[in-house]
Amino acid sequence: MSDVLKSTGGKPKFRHPRGLYVLFSAEMWERFSYYGMRAILILFMTTDAAQEGLGLTTETAGAVYGLYTASVYLMTLPGGWLADNIFGQRKAVFYGGVLIMIGHLILAIPGSPMIFFTGLAFVALGTGLLKGNISTLVGELYENEDGAKRDAGFSIFYMGINLGSFVGQILVPLLAEYNWHLGFGLAAVGMLLGLISYKFFAPKYLGDIGMVPKVKQLEKTGKTNKKGTYAIVAFVLVLLVVLQFTGSIDVTTATGIAQALGLIIVVITMGYFLNILFNGGLSVPEKKKVSVIFILFVGIAIFWSGFEQAASSLNLFARDFTDRFIGGWEMPAGMLQSFNSGFIIIFAPIVGAIWVKLAARNINIRTPFKFAVGLILLGLGFWVMVEAAHVAASGAKAGMFALILTYFLHSIGELTISPVGLSATSKLSPRKYLGQMMGIWFVGAALGNLIAGLIGGNFDPENVLEMPNIFLNVVWVSVGAGLIFFAASPFIKKWMGDVT
Incomplete structure (x- = not known):
């Protein structure tokens, strides 16, 4: 494979660092646990307690799902910050994996909703420590001049993500069919395997990469700025107090908390961009590029708000209104989500080749x-679901092909947005704000996931006639946003300058 190995005269010219495959393995098992558990999350929450579920309403379950998935990215x-200031990336990844495993083990314990929410909190905190920092370690395996090799390395790493999620979304729902908590337990086993691999091979193949917190080096040159961090925290606290006392939020309900978090994300993000634009010491071309990053932030938030309904409204539709029988066997509803990862694995090289040929x-x-x-493409996928919802509203069950086609369209859409937007953000960002801008990209994912949960909470299995309208609203928003991007x-492009 030319991405992995280039040769001259039949002899290797270079190989990827072996540390890449250590990180590939750790991330693969972490994504196995995350996506495997996510495939059954809202199904478990909305299943009656008599059937060993949590017995939450769809609205509450959707809000909890949105809060959890948003927190994963916000964390x-x-x-x-903890990796840069205290632990270093290496320890942060390991500690994060331990917290994730503990979280899944807690989820595997039958008990009260409080036990369940505690497990979710551990997983979110652990993922926050692991996800961004393991990607940083991948980048540090390569020298700055190894651009093509670095890109190929990240492509391999990305395949590990999708391989783990593909297998997790098959095996965890299968086991959860017999017992919900066995499914959660399997997610813990997956993370344990990743930790063992990481702990055993990282010292040998990663060397000293990520061992020293970066700020310890920057402090010697006086480049740290903690005042900005304190100001943001103070602003968030003040905003929360104001919203609570004015009655704008109701923190006694999961839906109210989710709505408040969404408002806070929007306000802080806009404030951050305005501060960078007017007080960031940027040139006019840099300000234009930062403005483009804000536009891309809005676009990715809209995209994830629809795409991430795979585990909320679309998952509920699969369970309640889809004929999932293959012969005499009924496929678990959560397994249908594995089609997304499967399509990514198959079509990522094809889409990449198309860009290269063009x-x-x-x-x-x-x-x-x-x-x-x-x-x-996101909107077209939901248009398919509008038609499937009409079938359900007529009293029949929709075929699995509707969801599979939807996941296909969404997967191709993901390939045209997610890696492209991430790459563009890295190129457009002013060098002194690169880390912060990449963090903002994850905040866009957090906002989209939160909205997806709130939309999923409006999915009422008892009100079948309303389902087509729920999906149709997503069609209008996503297609409308796509047309605006096309027109603009x-x-x-002028504001992007020479960035493609």
């Missing part, structure tokens, strides 16, 4: 146009 910000013909598809395509593409 990457303090997770990165570029070879001097046809460079710019980032805003790719965003437009991804958002429109020439303007956005």
